[in-house]
Amino acid sequence: MSERITTADVVKVAKLARLDLDPAAIERTTAQLAGMLEHFADIDALDLGDVQPMNQPYPLVNVFRDDVIVAGLNRDEVLAAAPDAEDGRFRVPPILGLDS
Amino acid sequence: MSETSVSQGTTGTAGSFVYTAGPATGNEILIDGWELIVGLEVHVELATLTKLFSASANRFGDDPNTNIDPVTLGLPGALPVLNRHAVELAMRIGLALNCTIQPSTFHRKNYFYPDMPKAYQISQYDQPINVNGFLALPDGKQIGIERAHLEEDTGKSTHFGGTGGRIHGSDYSLIDFNRAGVPLVEIVSRPDIRTAEEARQYVTELRSILVAIGASDAKMEEGSMRCDANVSVHKPGTPYGTRCEIKNVNSIRSLGRAIEYEARRQIDMNDAGETVRQETRHWDENDGRTHTLRSKEDADDYRYFLEPDLVPLHPSAEWIQAVRDAMPMLPGARRARLSQATGVPADAEAIMVVVERGQDDYVLAVAAAGGDVGRALVHVKEAFADEGATPTVPAADLAGLTLLEVRGSITATQAKTVLADIVAAGGGDATAIAAAKGFEAMDTGALEAMVDQVLADNPVAWAKYCSGEDKAMGALVGAAMKASQGKADGKLVTALVQAKRKG
Amino acid sequence: MSAPTSASSAVQIAAGVRSGQLKAADVLEEHLARIDNREGEIHAFNLVLADQARAAAAAVDAAVAAGNDPGPLAGVPVALKDNMCTHGIATTCSSKILDGWKPPYDATVVTRLIAAGAVTVGKTNLDEFAMGSSTENSAFGATRNPRDTSRVPGGSSGGSAAAVAAGFSSVSLGSDTGGSIRQPAALCGVVGVKPTYGYVSRYGLVAFASSLDQIGPFTNTVEDAALLLDVIGGHDPMDSTSIPAPQPSLLGAIQQGVEGLRVGRITDLPEGADPDVVERLEAAFDALRAAGATIVDVQVPAFSYGLTAYYLIAPAEASSNLARYDGVRYGMRVNAPDTNSMYGVTRTAGFGDEVKRRIMLGTYALSAGYYDAYYGKALKVRRMIADDFDRAYQRADVLLTPTSPTVAFPFGAKGDNPFAMYLCDVYTIPTNLAGHPGMSVPFGTGAEGLPVGVQVLSGTLGEPQMFRTAAALERAMGAAK
Numbered sequence A: 001m002s003e004r005i006t007t008a009d010v011v012k013v014a015k016l017a018r019l020d021l022d023p024a025a026i027e028r029t030t031a032q033l034a035g036m037l038e039h040f041a042d043i044d045a046l047d048l049g050d051v052q053p054m055n056q057p058y059p060l061v062n063v064f065r066d067d068v069i070v071a072g073l074n075r076d077e078v079l080a081a082a083p084d085a086e087d088g089r090f091r092v093p094p095i096l097g098l099d100s
Numbered sequence B: 001m002s003e004t005s006v007s008q009g010t011t012g013t014a015g016s017f018v019y020t021a022g023p024a025t026g027n028e029i030l031i032d033g034w035e036l037i038v039g040l041e042v043h044v045e046l047a048t049l050t051k052l053f054s055a056s057a058n059r060f061g062d063d064p065n066t067n068i069d070p071v072t073l074g075l076p077g078a079l080p081v082l083n084r085h086a087v088e089l090a091m092r093i094g095l096a097l098n099c100t101i102q103p104s105t106f107h108r109k110n111y112f113y114p115d116m117p118k119a120y121q122i123s124q125y126d127q128p129i130n131v132n133g134f135l136a137l138p139d140g141k142q143i144g145i146e147r148a149h150l151e152e153d154t155g156k157s158t159h160f161g162g163t164g165g166r167i168h169g170s171d172y173s174l175i176d177f178n179r180a181g182v183p184l185v186e187i188v189s190r191p192d193i194r195t196a197e198e199a200r201q202y203v204t205e206l207r208s209i210l211v212a213i214g215a216s217d218a219k220m221e222e223g224s225m226r227c228d229a230n231v232s233v234h235k236p237g238t239p240y241g242t243r244c245e246i247k248n249v250n251s252i253r254s255l256g257r258a259i260e261y262e263a264r265r266q267i268d269m270n271d272a273g274e275t276v277r278q279e280t281r282h283w284d285e286n287d288g289r290t291h292t293l294r295s296k297e298d299a300d301d302y303r304y305f306l307e308p309d310l311v312p313l314h315p316s317a318e319w320i321q322a323v324r325d326a327m328p329m330l331p332g333a334r335r336a337r338l339s340q341a342t343g344v345p346a347d348a349e350a351i352m353v354v355v356e357r358g359q360d361d362y363v364l365a366v367a368a369a370g371g372d373v374g375r376a377l378v379h380v381k382e383a384f385a386d387e388g389a390t391p392t393v394p395a396a397d398l399a400g401l402t403l404l405e406v407r408g409s410i411t412a413t414q415a416k417t418v419l420a421d422i423v424a425a426g427g428g429d430a431t432a433i434a435a436a437k438g439f440e441a442m443d444t445g446a447l448e449a450m451v452d453q454v455l456a457d458n459p460v461a462w463a464k465y466c467s468g469e470d471k472a473m474g475a476l477v478g479a480a481m482k483a484s485q486g487k488a489d490g491k492l493v494t495a496l497v498q499a500k501r502k503g
Numbered sequence C: 001m002s003a004p005t006s007a008s009s010a011v012q013i014a015a016g017v018r019s020g021q022l023k024a025a026d027v028l029e030e031h032l033a034r035i036d037n038r039e040g041e042i043h044a045f046n047l048v049l050a051d052q053a054r055a056a057a058a059a060v061d062a063a064v065a066a067g068n069d070p071g072p073l074a075g076v077p078v079a080l081k082d083n084m085c086t087h088g089i090a091t092t093c094s095s096k097i098l099d100g101w102k103p104p105y106d107a108t109v110v111t112r113l114i115a116a117g118a119v120t121v122g123k124t125n126l127d128e129f130a131m132g133s134s135t136e137n138s139a140f141g142a143t144r145n146p147r148d149t150s151r152v153p154g155g156s157s158g159g160s161a162a163a164v165a166a167g168f169s170s171v172s173l174g175s176d177t178g179g180s181i182r183q184p185a186a187l188c189g190v191v192g193v194k195p196t197y198g199y200v201s202r203y204g205l206v207a208f209a210s211s212l213d214q215i216g217p218f219t220n221t222v223e224d225a226a227l228l229l230d231v232i233g234g235h236d237p238m239d240s241t242s243i244p245a246p247q248p249s250l251l252g253a254i255q256q257g258v259e260g261l262r263v264g265r266i267t268d269l270p271e272g273a274d275p276d277v278v279e280r281l282e283a284a285f286d287a288l289r290a291a292g293a294t295i296v297d298v299q300v301p302a303f304s305y306g307l308t309a310y311y312l313i314a315p316a317e318a319s320s321n322l323a324r325y326d327g328v329r330y331g332m333r334v335n336a337p338d339t340n341s342m343y344g345v346t347r348t349a350g351f352g353d354e355v356k357r358r359i360m361l362g363t364y365a366l367s368a369g370y371y372d373a374y375y376g377k378a379l380k381v382r383r384m385i386a387d388d389f390d391r392a393y394q395r396a397d398v399l400l401t402p403t404s405p406t407v408a409f410p411f412g413a414k415g416d417n418p419f420a421m422y423l424c425d426v427y428t429i430p431t432n433l434a435g436h437p438g439m440s441v442p443f444g445t446g447a448e449g450l451p452v453g454v455q456v457l458s459g460t461l462g463e464p465q466m467f468r469t470a471a472a473l474e475r476a477m478g479a480a481k
């Protein structure tokens, strides 16, 4: 948490999160995140060397289901709720920027 | 990763290849002084009934979006629950590849793509279920297996408009989520492969293993087995070169072509003083080249973190042992067994083919029925291409044929003719068929006269046999077969010699 | 038999309906009448389901008439936070991005409520995707506190707290990720419970932060909360994090008093609670001592780091959980020339400011180069907090703290400063991080006659002693009235 978050960081993060932030929103968000990250300085000083991270509160292992088919969802019901559908499938605009 | 999801790298394997200086051994296979270094990442769909984290069907070829449920579609509120059978199949793969099965966890790999419903793929990252194994090629060379981990498949995008269904320049895409959530095991080799042929052998052998253990149908044409290649070149004794990842290889043949093309491209660049860039490249079957998909700098930031909706997987020693006990004999071991029985090398074509067809048990059954195992191997390889793993011809019938051959009653060419009849009829008595075709043995009178002559010509062996040394029979029968130029029936000769001792 | 009154508890309603002495339809009409009367002012609901509720109540009455038992919640009107999936009924999370989406399946809690004979009256308002502490962050307008309509009901389950406080439903369900049940319960003067993580299935609860979220009840009485948890709790094979252990009946547990129970006072609790709140907490200690409990001092040194760890962990998980709102399969889409731009415009238009802020923070905390400094560190702090609590629970069976540092505050009081709002949850958050149960019990009033809640905490699966303590506090308040 050493260096301060920059607008360049925020631009990169917004892109990762697929949020379109205009320049004003980038400025505002940078200031807000910087302010919050400053509050987080309290855990910076802690000696956490030997502490194991805690990902889940209740320690369970080996939770399984059996390999048995259960009837799923009705396609028509699902596609009726979709923003756009065609021919039994979900329709999306052209997929760009990933193939050149 | 989906075939069309081209912005993606390798799940959890970034930086996994140790690209340190390779020692010069003097045994390198060189192309214009360059050594090829290949590692393969193979995704296989597991042969489960249901998906990795939900109970909808894992079935290829169904109508689009008919195998869907809240988990498959990433609906709000849906939660994954791990398929026990998928874990068991992953363990089988690990055991077949000589891996250590270890406690493992699932991570989220975050990225946006329309065929990735939750905008994250659940995959094993830094603690995969299987690590540190190897696959032995038929010639005995071991290719290291770094890991074989569980993850979920994506849906399928189909592109419309523009030119010929390609993603680039299309007007829109349609998404089918039937494949989303299908269990995959991603098998990551170490960069131990040195030629395109070795790569082909590796994938061929892997495929045989996967089918043998029932883990996957491993059909590259249907996409249930998909292969990416990490390719680099270097001069022996120098550090490994920059590698490129080749995607979209849809057959074993293409894999070899793609590697050969890519090696040539990198060697030519190096020889021209250009720098090979680390990038993902796409194999184009039509023009026979690889093309840049994206460079390393465009790499996404997947923000891996432990999947909080799943708990760790700790297979018990008992469970692992039970899976091990239920494993069938693997192709390599079956080849070794047949090699042992026949004295033919394990990577000889006949053994490769017969084991691939699963007919090795049958060959051994022919031997057990008193037949000649070497002739049985040849006949099964040549004449049983249309028979399954359990041929319709009774093993005793083929055994009879091989005996006629080794006794010299019929020639190899005659044997083929007889066998064709036996296969066509689903069985038959070789002696009778040979007789019917006029491939007959000597008549009894002539045979007896010949045997008398043989006993007279071999007094030492005859004396030994008469004094109770049964082993001496072999020499007498052998001499008789020789004298008859292969036309005598060994069984009859034996009977005659026995009769003469008693008499 | 006279018609029920708003004072009637769920336990009484269910007993009356099951015995045929009460009609579920009459109970429902009384609640619907109160909704007619005051919902315009309160805005507890995103959706009132009067017709479906009438059909459900009629079915309950018919079952009783036919000699069947509709179940332990027979005829009890229940409201559901609008982040729980209801088949064919809109579930919005108070977000434009899900506006109009009708889930094709029921959450496990919904299935269990219906199977127990409960009657769903509506879907309640919340801070968008449960991110907030005032229910001001709803895309569909704020909810008002029934005790003082110039003030917030707390949040994020403000609608569910208000629905019970206003008598719109006998009980309701909320979800609690950092205090979202307990804090609004305190501010609205009702009972609110956040069970042990894994006690209640999360299947069908729209995720905010998966390792912290738990569903729990809002009720007028501790006994009702026990009844509701007995119904909705228990192992669910659809949720891998659901605890497979059997759960003892809480209705049974509350029959026991607190004689000999060790009640802990956290001596190093973060300061900042208002004096009226502190005064009620002291009164609660006194009441429990009087009831036979022993008060012991304990330390939970890492308690004060909870807020920091929470505001890294929860947004990180949320940034991933909310990535699925991409305009492809359901919910809102804003059209764009290509898919990647469609993601951006859809998500930008569909999410409110607070949600976007947390997605940004969480994405940053997980991103390459920052994971160890932020998310990774927060997970270690989380362990410290859980370990400190575990040490405290060796000395005490339950702990007592304020639920909220303040009573209900006026709209807009926290201004534009996100951190000021986050401080509302300073006493509730550490429990979520540890995965422990906590509940808020109304314990009198503070400034301007507004309700004050006392928070009872316990260790993993410590629900029985937590409920015993809460019941004792409730009895003490009843005796004081």
Ligand SMILES: [Mg+2]
Pocket: B001, B009, B010, B011, B013, B041, B186
């Ligand atoms: Mg990969």
Ligand SMILES: [Zn+2]
Pocket: B001, B010, B011, B043, B151, B186
């Ligand atoms: Zn993969």
